[in-house]
Amino acid sequence: MSLSLRLTSSRPAGWGGAWGRAAWAGLLWGMLACAAVAVPRPAVSAPAPVLAAGPPVLPSAGAGEAARVIVAYRRGARIARLHPWQSGVPRQEARALLQRRADALAAHAGTALATGRAVGPQGQVLRASGLSSEALARRLAAHPDVAWVAVDGWRRAWSVPNDPYFTSGPAVDNGSGGPVVGQWYLRAPDETFRSAVNAQAAWARSTGQGVVVAVLDTGVRFDHPDLQGRLRPGHDMVLDPDVANDGDGRDNDASDPGDGITVQEANTVGGEFYGGFPRRCAEQDSTTGQYLAQASSWHGTEVAGLLAASTNNGIGMAGVAHGVQVLPVRVLGKCGGYDSDIQAGMYWAAGIDQPGLPGNTTPARVLNLSLGGIGACSTAYQQAVDAITARNVVVVAAAGNSAGHGVGTPANCRGVIAVAGLRHAGTKVGFSDLGSQIAIAAPGGNCVNIGAGEPCLYPLVTTTNLGLLGPGENSYSDSFRISVGTSFAAPLVAGAAAMILSLRPDWSPAQVREVLQTSSRPFPTTSTDPTVRVCKAPTGADQLECLCTTSLCGAGMLDVDAALAQASSAGGSAGSSGGGAFGGAWLLALAAATALMSAQQGRRRRARSA
Numbered sequence: 001m002s003l004s005l006r007l008t009s010s011r012p013a014g015w016g017g018a019w020g021r022a023a024w025a026g027l028l029w030g031m032l033a034c035a036a037v038a039v040p041r042p043a044v045s046a047p048a049p050v051l052a053a054g055p056p057v058l059p060s061a062g063a064g065e066a067a068r069v070i071v072a073y074r075r076g077a078r079i080a081r082l083h084p085w086q087s088g089v090p091r092q093e094a095r096a097l098l099q100r101r102a103d104a105l106a107a108h109a110g111t112a113l114a115t116g117r118a119v120g121p122q123g124q125v126l127r128a129s130g131l132s133s134e135a136l137a138r139r140l141a142a143h144p145d146v147a148w149v150a151v152d153g154w155r156r157a158w159s160v161p162n163d164p165y166f167t168s169g170p171a172v173d174n175g176s177g178g179p180v181v182g183q184w185y186l187r188a189p190d191e192t193f194r195s196a197v198n199a200q201a202a203w204a205r206s207t208g209q210g211v212v213v214a215v216l217d218t219g220v221r222f223d224h225p226d227l228q229g230r231l232r233p234g235h236d237m238v239l240d241p242d243v244a245n246d247g248d249g250r251d252n253d254a255s256d257p258g259d260g261i262t263v264q265e266a267n268t269v270g271g272e273f274y275g276g277f278p279r280r281c282a283e284q285d286s287t288t289g290q291y292l293a294q295a296s297s298w299h300g301t302e303v304a305g306l307l308a309a310s311t312n313n314g315i316g317m318a319g320v321a322h323g324v325q326v327l328p329v330r331v332l333g334k335c336g337g338y339d340s341d342i343q344a345g346m347y348w349a350a351g352i353d354q355p356g357l358p359g360n361t362t363p364a365r366v367l368n369l370s371l372g373g374i375g376a377c378s379t380a381y382q383q384a385v386d387a388i389t390a391r392n393v394v395v396v397a398a399a400g401n402s403a404g405h406g407v408g409t410p411a412n413c414r415g416v417i418a419v420a421g422l423r424h425a426g427t428k429v430g431f432s433d434l435g436s437q438i439a440i441a442a443p444g445g446n447c448v449n450i451g452a453g454e455p456c457l458y459p460l461v462t463t464t465n466l467g468l469l470g471p472g473e474n475s476y477s478d479s480f481r482i483s484v485g486t487s488f489a490a491p492l493v494a495g496a497a498a499m500i501l502s503l504r505p506d507w508s509p510a511q512v513r514e515v516l517q518t519s520s521r522p523f524p525t526t527s528t529d530p531t532v533r534v535c536k537a538p539t540g541a542d543q544l545e546c547l548c549t550t551s552l553c554g555a556g557m558l559d560v561d562a563a564l565a566q567a568s569s570a571g572g573s574a575g576s577s578g579g580g581a582f583g584g585a586w587l588l589a590l591a592a593a594t595a596l597m598s599a600q601q602g603r604r605r606r607a608r609s610a
């Protein structure tokens with residue numbers, strides 16, 4: 001039996017079908033689920049721990065460092081009466097006064113005390129050496145003049161971005177706006193949003209600065225306000241001018257001119273964009289049999305936004321790895337694209353020279369492929385992936401949106417980090433494909449609400465454009481123009497990979513994969529919906545929402561902060577033996593075992609499809 005690859009971007013191909021299936025899966029869940037509301041997060045840290053002159057309960061705060069506390073005196077305290085405060089005294093005099101108060105406490109503290117500045121009308125900073133802040137606080141708290149002592153801890157601003165949609169989408173009004181929960185998928189996980197990727201906490205460690213991530217897709221809208229400063233020029237690999245829709249073949253302008261299809265094109269039998277066989281470029285009206293016009297997907301712009309939208313710029317959304325530079329490599333046009341253009345784009349993105357193409361002056365360390373088709377991994381794709389990973393470049397690909405069938409290609413190629421999609425509750429989302437080739441799972445967006453005119457509750461908000469055929473107004477997806485699909489789970493993982501590489505620039509793709517996997521959180525093993533069963537190996541029938549297992553949905557749910565914590569604490573740099581759990585020898589052994597298993601699986605798959 002021969003294999004035919006039908007390559008399409010995952011959203012345009014699976015749009016109608018995936019939406020319908022996701023909605024059906026959503027109905028099952030929605031019967032039991034209540035509408036979820038975002039948990040407001042504090043804008044500042046909790047107050048510094050305070051010790052009343054009672055039981056000494058203090059958190060640890062850098063034992064071994066010099067002691068540093070804030071002390072406040074009781075109203076009418078003897079020390080305060082002996083060394084009274086007068087407003088308006090010069091700074092030198094105030095400091096001398098505070099030091100006299102410190103000296104008065106020194107005997108009680110059992111050590112010399114140096115004063116810092118005043119803190120409020122009743123308090124001051126005290127420093128000492130040779131003991132911890134906690135120990136000093138315990139001693140001073142027992143003094144009758146002392147109202148309370150607090151460790152003078154160190155705080156940092158929370159990385160709460162000021163992008164409004166991070167917290168909540170625009171108001172839902174007459175078929176636009178939402179989602180109410182904003183960018184739920186980037187925040188810390190909780191009981192409702194079990195699959196959230198915990199990126200917000202990770203931003204204190206890295207945002208991916210200095211790393212280039214290639215987005216192999218439909219191109220991008222360079223004029224989107226929330227992508228300003230985030231994009232390299234990139235390249236346009238689409239050779240066929242009709243598919244390219246920009247009037248020519250390959251060029252150095254990766255901007256997306258739109259990939260919409262007119263009613264006439266969709267109904268021209270034998271035309272390149274015919275709605276039926278072989279490419280199936282359009283949805284069909286079930287009553288009239290007519291193929292319908294297809295709006296442009298702006299798919300590359302949507303993937304780029306999830307990955308790297310400008311963050312803390314006060315507009316729109318936040319990107320998971322907003323320090324990276326996106327290298328747009330246009331490989332898809334109207335209805336999809338050829339393998340040959342995609343593979344040429346992969347080599348170019350990784351900085352591998354090819355005859356007839358200009359060199360890439362900003363090669364990527366990570367490739368994101370939110371595209372694919374049905375079939376085994378071909379030799380052509382495997383060779384491209386092998387050559388690219390050999391250059392220390394990570395390849396991330398979306399599993400596919402065929403409603404629980406086998407992993408698509410090139411996600412199923414050996415060495416690719418294949419990403420499955422999760423519902424907010426952590427179960428496999430209906431549209432996502434699954435199988436042994438999946439490395440990890442991440443949110444793919446899901447709706448729950450399916451009534452006519454009701455907003456989709458948990459789509460992945462991202463940058464898009466409102467133009468139907470050509471470009472129109474730049475905008476964002478929302479609860480009505482939704483972005484759901486494994487296409488949107490993949491860039492969350494690609495972003496995490498880039499953030500790891502920004503901390504560990506010399507790490508190999510195998511090391512990045514291992515840290516992503518070992519830091520991931522376990523899948524939930526139960527659902528509030530009793531009809532949701534444990535996922536089974538794909539059989540050729542649809543398999544909607546199911547409880548993920550590590551053999552079918554990857555190692556677990558992406559946790560960006562845990563991955564970066566692990567990357568920062570792993571001993572030494574790549575290849576050196578740090579002596580910890582991530583010493584080089586251990587990693588290499590595990591990588592070898594993984595590669596061997598993948599190779600065996602690959603052989604079995606090829607044998608089956610032969």
Ligand SMILES: [Ca+2]
Pocket residue numbers: 240241242243272
């Ligand atoms: Ca043509």
Ligand SMILES: [Ca+2]
Pocket residue numbers: 236238244246247248249250251
């Ligand atoms: Ca062109």
Ligand SMILES: [Ca+2]
Pocket residue numbers: 236246251252253254255
């Ligand atoms: Ca172009």
Ligand SMILES: [Ca+2]
Pocket residue numbers: 163226309310311312313314315316317318
């Ligand atoms: Ca923004």
